[in-house]
Amino acid sequence: MTDLTNQVAIVTGASRGIGRAIALLLALQGAKVVAVARTAEELEELNAKTQGLAIPADVADEDDAQHIVTETLSRFGRLDILVCNAGVGSFNLLEHFDAAEWDRIFDVNVKGTFLLCKAVVPHFKAQGRGHIVGITSDVSKRTFEHGTAYGASKFAQDALLASLRKEVRPHGVKVSTIYPGLVDTYFNDSRPGSLDAEKTHLKPSDVAQAVRYVLEAPAHVVIDELMLHPITQEW
Numbered sequence: 001m002t003d004l005t006n007q008v009a010i011v012t013g014a015s016r017g018i019g020r021a022i023a024l025l026l027a028l029q030g031a032k033v034v035a036v037a038r039t040a041e042e043l044e045e046l047n048a049k050t051q052g053l054a055i056p057a058d059v060a061d062e063d064d065a066q067h068i069v070t071e072t073l074s075r076f077g078r079l080d081i082l083v084c085n086a087g088v089g090s091f092n093l094l095e096h097f098d099a100a101e102w103d104r105i106f107d108v109n110v111k112g113t114f115l116l117c118k119a120v121v122p123h124f125k126a127q128g129r130g131h132i133v134g135i136t137s138d139v140s141k142r143t144f145e146h147g148t149a150y151g152a153s154k155f156a157q158d159a160l161l162a163s164l165r166k167e168v169r170p171h172g173v174k175v176s177t178i179y180p181g182l183v184d185t186y187f188n189d190s191r192p193g194s195l196d197a198e199k200t201h202l203k204p205s206d207v208a209q210a211v212r213y214v215l216e217a218p219a220h221v222v223i224d225e226l227m228l229h230p231i232t233q234e235w
C-alpha cells in the first residue's frame, strides 16, 4: 500500500460536497491538503480542521492554476497528488440553454482540469512520480436528457484524462478517473425532479473512500478507472 502520510495533495472544489469529504479523509490519512475553491470562508473553515493550506482560486483561470502549484511548492517543498474535483452543472433542454452557461460549464469542468494538470505535469514528470485523480461522472459514459452541456463537458474531461494517462505513464505518473453516480451534495439542487437522496444517492464520503483506494494502491499498481453508483440507480 502507498502511505499517504506527509504526501502533499491539491484538492480542487474542496469547500463543500465531494471535495470537502476528500480533503478531510486525506488529511486524516496524514496527507498535507491544499484546499482550493473560490469561496475563502468555507476553505478557511475546512483548513482549521485539516491544518494544511487554503488557496482561494478559480480553476478556470490560468494564472490562478499556476499560482496554486507555486504556492504549494513554496509552502511544503513537495507535491505528490492532484485531485481535479471542482465542477459545475446545470440541466435543461438544449433550446433553453444559453451560450454563456455552456461556456461556464466547460470552463470549470474541462478547462479547469486542463489548467491544473498542465501546471502539475512538468513537476510530476521531473520527479518521476505523482498521481492525478479526476472526479468525472457516470455521465462521462452515458447520455441523459437535459444533459447536453454537462454531459458533453464530462465526456470531454474523461477524454482529457484518458489521453493524459497515456502521455504520462511512461514517466511514472498515474492518472485515475472516478465516475460517481448521483451524490448527495448541493450540486443536485439545480436538477429537475425530486429524488429521495437518502435512498438513491451516494454520500460524499463514498467518493472520498474511492479516492483513498486508488491513491493507496501499491506503487506498481495503477487503477485507471473506478465506477461507483448507488444500487438503486438506473444504468
Ligand code: NJP
Residues within 6 Å of the ligand: 012, 013, 014, 015, 016, 017, 018, 019, 036, 037, 038, 039, 057, 058, 059, 060, 085, 086, 087, 088, 089, 108, 112, 135, 136, 137, 138, 139, 179, 180, 181, 182, 183, 184, 185, 186, 187, 188
Ligand atoms: O458539487 P458542489 P459536488 N474554481 O457543488 C467548487 C462531480 N459529480 O461536490 O468555488 C474553483 O457541492 C465549489 O466551490 P466555490 C461534479 O461534476 C457530482 O457534488 O466556492 N472551484 C465547490 O467547492 C464535480 O466535478 C455528482 O463555488 C470551483 C465545488 O467546486 C464533482 O463531482 C455526480 C469552481 C463543487 O461542490 C464535485 O461535485 C457526478 C471554480 N471555477 C459527478 N467552480 C453529484 N453531486 O451528484 C466550482 O456524477 N468550484
